[in-house]
Amino acid sequence: MTTATDTQLPQGIGRLSRGWIAFFLGAAVLFAFGIVGYIYEQGQGMVATGMRDLGAMQGATWGLYIAMVVYFIGVSFAGVTVAALIRLFDIEKLKGVARMAEVLTIVALVLGALAILVDLGQPLRGIVNLFRYGRPQSPFFGTFSLVVSGYLFASLVYLYVTSRPDAARLAQRPSRLQGLYRWIAAGWEDTPEQRAKDRRVTFWLAITILPLLVVAHSTLGFVFGLQVGRPGWFSTLQAPAFVTLAGVSGIGHIIVLAAIVATVLKAKDRIRLDAFIWLGRFLMVLLFVYLYFTIVELLTTMYQPTEHEKVLSDALLRGEYAWIFWGSLAGLAIPALMLAWMALTRHWRVSWLVVASILVNLAAIGKRYLIVVPSQTHGQLLPYGIGSYSPSWVEYAVVIGLFGLGALAIGAFMKLFPIIELEEGEA
Amino acid sequence: MKRSTIVTWTMIAVGVVLMVVSYFFLATPWCNTAVECSNPRVPFAPAIFVLGVLIAFSSAVYYAVAKD
């Protein structure tokens, strides 16, 4: 597969190692599993999922898919934030993770959009009708116009603009991808004027994206937070808590991705420990803020709950969702303590960070699930009785497939373009 | 001013104007009690809104790529 010229490209671009092929095939299998699940769902109708109607049918009409929408969009948050911060404040030690953060954002957003699509009863119609009839009064308007369209497009633009210098460098040497690089570079000559212009563009883009991102995530919080009819949802804390947990899961993803990339590409010199430390500290701060929100919300609901809030909090604290609730809380508290310990002792270890990051992401999925589901099964204001929901194999398959697709995308990207920004002379 | 700067600002302006104007083409948020409230006042207004977002951000690409 490899040609002589390709070997010239840095970071293993264009060279398909056995490990990479195995990884790629593995991810493809997961993705294929998701496709099978989705085809089955389309064949049967959404009865193939575990979701059912609220009320007399005693189900939850939003389930794992919507939880994953919230989760994926949350993950995207951190990517672009970190990338923007790096560019804005020129944090040199983080330069190595900037691009992977950008890629992560885009992949997570696409997965989030796909998760919405698989949740729609009429997906094709959804694509058309949202743009044809979309109503600003629906919090979904924000979700598709700002989050998916604006934010995703802005992130793509951002990635593109920051990729041009690398593309120009790669375009200088012969390879099968040379044409692509030349196209991406689009006339980049690395002149001081161009650099200055580039800095200006990325600065202003970062400035625009950051508030857009807060607004976008808040509208996602509003999807739930504006519903008076659902105990557990109607809360002003929904939006800030959404954004914070989004940061937690996203930073966690960057840490994991950075650790993998550093190992696989043998690039520990490019992504150094102090990058991990910076990310770890950031993660720690967000974690404590989020734990604070959680405690505040818990105390508020427990202090003087309405009868309906009580049913819900009982289900969360000691009922059928207790294992997810306490599991998630542990998945947040333990990493918080691990990070605090490392911060206090100043003894940072990447492996611990990775463990903490995986834990917070599992916890984040758990928390998203708990936001979406219990308010439906245990939050009926009329005495319908307690409902139940558990995802069917189809939903698990589709979610696994989405992760598989994400892995495929990132894996493919790594073989096409440097996942770590090139240093002077690297190429 | 350079031509590219003008075009860039024009793109941003067009994008923002599209967003703002199309916002008023959408279904009115305060109206819930009539059939008309369920339709945008101009067909495909949400698409125009999104188009505005896209044009505004595309300006960055244009600005970066444009040869002076």
Place this chain on the structure above:
Amino acid sequence: MARYKMVVDLDRCQGCRACMEACKVENNTPAGVFWMYVFRFEQGEFPDTSISFLPRPCQHCNNAPCVKVCPTGARYKREDGLVLTDFERCIGCRYCEVACPYGVNYFNWRKPDHAFDDYKMDFSDPDLVAFTGGVVPPYRNPDHDVKHGPEGRLTSGSGHFKGVMEKCTFCVHRVEKGLVPACVDTCPVGALRFGDAEDENSPISVFIREHESFQLLEELGTDPSVIYVGGAPPSTESREIERPMTRV
């Protein structure tokens, strides 16, 4: 322009669920789906026990949460008070369903050709098809194949699309013919009433004026068009007994 309201007289309701069944047949709703639902509640402990009934159609709120959250305007409110769903516009996001505090929305989980499978009646039986022409269900109401109202949208009936949201329509197809909804029409004990509340002298306006009434979950400010007379709103003590088979 009329302004339709429904009155549920809890002093007369026997909880018989004829309204649920009439709705089912009139609107051809699939298995497990009850646009009109009647709660049967029990309160208290033996022997100080009480029983109560509560019919629950769509409340056709004047300040409808489902209309607000619909991203495409498929769920809309008409000037005559009916809250309807445009089946040709709905994208199946089910946001209206989570927004509704009354639990009145029903999604088409099954595809239409399997919507009646749970009934274990093979409507494609050749002997039967020779007579029915293969229509599913064989008692299918053709009123649902036409568009309603000045807005000309496909809004009545059930189960003819996959993956869209449905709910009680106050029988828009009947109301537009000058009939009352199927549930009201069949109620054997006169517990359901329907009419134009804008006309101050209409029987329903007079009835509402002359009786004490309440709305379900009044405190949420949804302002339902369904008015309850007699009895009491369900309390947190109300336990539902005798549920139909509603899970598909």
Place this chain on the structure above:
Amino acid sequence: MVAVTRRSFLKGSAAVGGGVLASDFLFGGLETLRKTNKVLLADQLTEDYVHTTCWIGKQDCGMRVRRIDGRPVKLEGLAGHPRNDGTLCPKGQAQIISFYDPNRVKTPLIRTNAKGEPGAWRRASWDEALDLVATKVKEVLEEDPKLVLWQKGRSKAKDFYDDAFVKALGCSKLGHGAYCSDTGYRAVEYTVGLHGVLHPDLLNAQYVLSWGWNITNAGGNKFCWITWPRQMLDAMENGLKIVHIDPRLRPAGPFADRWVPIRPATDLAFALALIHELIAQGYVDRPYLTTYTNAPYLVGPDGLFLRDEEDTPLVWDETTRRAVPVGTADSPALEGTYTVDGAEAKTAFELLKEHVASYTPEWASEICGIEAEQIRRIATEFGEHARIGSTVVVDGVEVPYRPVGIMAYHMAQQELGFQALRAMCIVPMLVGAWGAVGGQTADFTWKVDKNYAAFEELKVEEPPYDFTLKNSKFFPINSGFPGIVAKVMQDPERYEVDKLPKVMILHHVNPVVSFASQPDFLEAYKKLEFVAAITPWMSETADLFADVVLPCATIEKYEGPISATDGYIDAVTLRLPPMEPLLESRGEIDIYMDLSERIGVLYGEGGYLSVVNEGLGLTETEFALSLEEKPTVREIFDRWSKAQGLEGISYFEQNGVLVKGAISPTKRYGYVTDPPFGGAVHRLYGESLLKAQRMQQEMGADLIYWQDYTPLPTWREPTMWSSPADYEFTLITYKLVEHKQSRTTTVPLLAELSGPQRLEMNATVGRAKGFEDGDEVVVESHNALTGETRRLKTRIRLIEGIRPDVVGMPHHFGMWSHPSSQGLGPTPNEIFYTGEGYMGATADASFHVRVRVFKE
């Protein structure tokens, strides 16, 4: 719009081209392509409405059928019909799906495998199937017509089925009443002479004892569910109070002013205590009792009436102070002990007083498990509300006004049911409420049933007996009980029966599932040589035992005539076919005419057609059917319609119902009929019961058969109470508004609405036993006489509105042949018993048994 001809259909998805696809995509239509296989084009269809009468339940509500191109799509209530006035219950609405039930029996079927196991069948032509049945029937008719047994579950045109066919054949017949409320019928026929159980003049009532009346789910005497609740709600607006006497609260819904959670099978004790209290508190209508009842009759020391030479009973004339024949006394004494011809004689009322002296509220409190104070208060309220002595003018006629009464029906089916109902008849009798405005009655007019006279002398004959044990020493009063027939078929020697039925025609009946004590039927019906079943779907009994199944139509046929009265307005109607019978099914009248023809009993005097003429009142009128020619069913009803003074059957086709007008008070109120109460003397004292008991004893019948033949209702403990103490619950059954018997579980819309079988148990008791709502439990019944136990499994439902010592199950479900009925759980009939100890003294079913409940 594509032009299509009427009755043509557009295929949904196939005919869509690429351009359409693209525009559909852009304009949101892509996924709206209708996935139902056919789409109706509304503007191409014709809509019409036809009239008919509901078939699914008991009271035959008027219906309007909406049809699209002749295909019924909706059933609606017929406005102006006295019984349902434009409304329908859930059953009425749901049966539309059964019009198109592909699981109905499509063609006549002939069995190809051995009986006793689920049937293997071959399709047959009507000719072949009818010939086969006719041949078998003829064979046995020649031997002994009584060995052909026609058994019915429901009959919607008595004149054509129960009467014409049975009489033309001269065969035996067996009804379903012994499972319904026949105990009550016998008690009321015996006591006041009316053919019915108990209901008040509801629209005018002020205080009603709802005695096991399942207000919100079931009908009651004469009517199904719709009419009674409508009348009750209207009466409640005029102040009617409801006292709900039932182990479960649910039947009364929110409508009970007082709930008396009585222990099952103790209704007799409760009624006796009420009698005790009413007498003690002085609520006694003396003029009524002395004039219209046998209360003043003098009873000798032997328990029999004193009579003169002409056999006329004697009363004590207080004016002349001597015993005189009834009817000749100026002022007959109601109470007292007198010496007549040297012997001591008491009035029947005096005997009643002495009889109930010990039946105090405290005594009943122990037995019934309710507070004595509650019994006392109900007696007081009943007495007060009765307004003894008052009258009211109705349509210009002055009638006594006693706005109190009892509503009771199926609760009669218990071991002590006959005497319990006798006692319950005496309660309104004491206050003179029978036949009064707002008071007690059992029918809409005061036509005295033929049983009233027959019960004056009960026949107890020497064996051998026929297989129904009619006139036997076992059951001097005999409702005709399939349960005891099943017992007899298993052991004829024990009951001294010499001949068993050989051929059976099952008319809409499914004994295996619908009748209590399933194992007895599974055993007994094996003995039948030949069984033909007339049924719309494969009943379990047909599946196991039928040789031939003849598919009959449900609603889609001519049937009648059908009373449409609501008790206040007289009306009559017919059942008209809203469509052709489904597939190859046929109306029963067609089937019986063809069968009679093949058997050779259709034509001529005494034949099927002549009995039909008689039944329809056509004999010797210009509309009489020819006895030489087979008419169409429509023609028969056309002639009958003309005989009613109408232009013909088209009247019903156009109007649905013939409303004749209000029933006059002189027909409705017993006090003012001519003669009063139809001429029947109300039997407070049951002299003939005592005579029967003595004959039974003389012929050597066991105590269990004669112990309840007492002249005054006498309490004893029910047999089931001697089951061991760990059988701690009494199982009762009840009706759901969504169902009628088991058959409606073939209607999937109704099964969906009702949910599956369940066992209701008091929540506190259930939780103490470790049960949670929805747990699967075993219910094991115990037969106190034989020690046999039977089991079923079902899911538990914990509720508060039920006595702690009672568990309840709906009496529906348990069918397994029809796909829609499957998986809904068992019928409690699987674990009930029949025969001694588990039936009434009048050969009637009891639906009580002691059970224990546990998790496996």
